[in-house]
Amino acid sequence: MSLHLRPGQALKLWHDSVLDLVHLDESGLTVRQLSILLTVYLELPPHTVRGVAQKLKVTKPVITRALDSLGRLELVARRRDPADKRNVLIQRTVKGALFVEKLGDFMVNRAQMLPS
Amino acid sequence: MSLHLRPGQALKLWHDSVLDLVHLDESGLTVRQLSILLTVYLELPPHTVRGVAQKLKVTKPVITRALDSLGRLELVARRRDPADKRNVLIQRTVKGALFVEKLGDFMVNRAQMLPS
DNA sequence: CTCGATTGTTACGCAACCGATATAGAGCAC
DNA sequence: GTGCTCTATATCGGTTGCGTAACAATCGAG
Structure with a gap:
């Protein structure tokens, strides 16, 4: 089942959700940082610096x-890969999981509030 | 008609769309700047500095x-309000309209590609 | 063991952003 | 006109991000 969305709906949904994010935002997140955060929490581990860099180009x-910043905010954590110690594994945190969850709630609620 | 979205769907949709945005992004946009841009293009004019500031808190x-930056990128334009010359009216531009339209397309396409 | 390749980080110079404060210009009440 | 308010911008010091280039640590083939 594909989800059908008209351009106007999509843009309003994006607008509303981003507005919620800005209001929540104590942090001054960048679009890039947000993208990294969502990648780490939505795609299958393991996540390495190189891998994420390729994904975001x-x-x-x-x-x-970005990991320095997100780490300072405790939204992600870093760990050396024991198997290949050149790699750094990007790991999820409780705080980051709650943050992402809140983002999802924003969007779900805003979608429900969309006019026809 | 309200749009029903599950949290997982919403987050994936956000992730995918933001990823598209990052790939497109020659500009290094901030979440705040994006929010301003969408506000100007989706809500009814006129838009003043004060009004947008209140909306974003x-x-x-x-x-x-932010208008300096967005103006440099030609995504919005500024104009003095002839009626009350204290005000600055934030105006849309062709380039900005195309950019926002592209954002909408991203999201519509990503929504269609969502798994059930 | 050695050497080249790979991974992530750091250093550097530069530009942009932030919050807070101060300022200039315009309106408005009287 | 005189004050007072309102709007947007300029300015300040400090922080953060960027791209490029150099770097240390690690791996792996030979």
Whole structure:
């Protein structure tokens, strides 16, 4: 089953949800950082710096810096890969899970409030 | 008619759309800037600095600076309100309209691609 | 064991953003 | 006109992000 959405609905949904995010936002998140966060929480582990960089089509230092920020906020955590110690595994945190969950709630609620 | 969305669907939709945005993004947009952009293009004019600041719950200098950036990218334009010259009216541009339209397309397409 | 390849991080110079405060211009009441 | 209010912008110091390039640690083939 595919979900049918008209452009006007889609844009309003995006607008409303982003507005909720901005209101929640104590953090000053970047679109890139948000993208990394969602990738880590929605796609299957393991997540490495290189892997995420490829997925977003950005350079590795961008990911490293974003992980610094997200780590400071305790939204993700870093761990060395014991199998290949060159790798860094990006891991989920309780705080990050709650944050992402809240994002989902925003969108679900805003979708329900959409006019026909 | 309200639109029903499960949390998992909503989050995936957000993730996919944001990913598209990051890929498109030559600009390094902030969540706040994105929020301003969508507000200007989705809500009824006129838009003033003060009005948008209230809507986003941020201070006016934040809006002024964001308009500097968005203006540099030609995504919005500024104009003095002839009726009350204290006001600045935030106006849409062709480039901005195309950008927002593309955002809508991203989301519509991603919604269609959602698994059941 | 050695050497090249791979991974993530750091360093550097630069630009943008932030919050807070101060300022300039315009309206409005009287 | 005189004050007072309102709007947006300018300015300040500090923080953060970016791209490029160099770097240390690790792996793996030979």
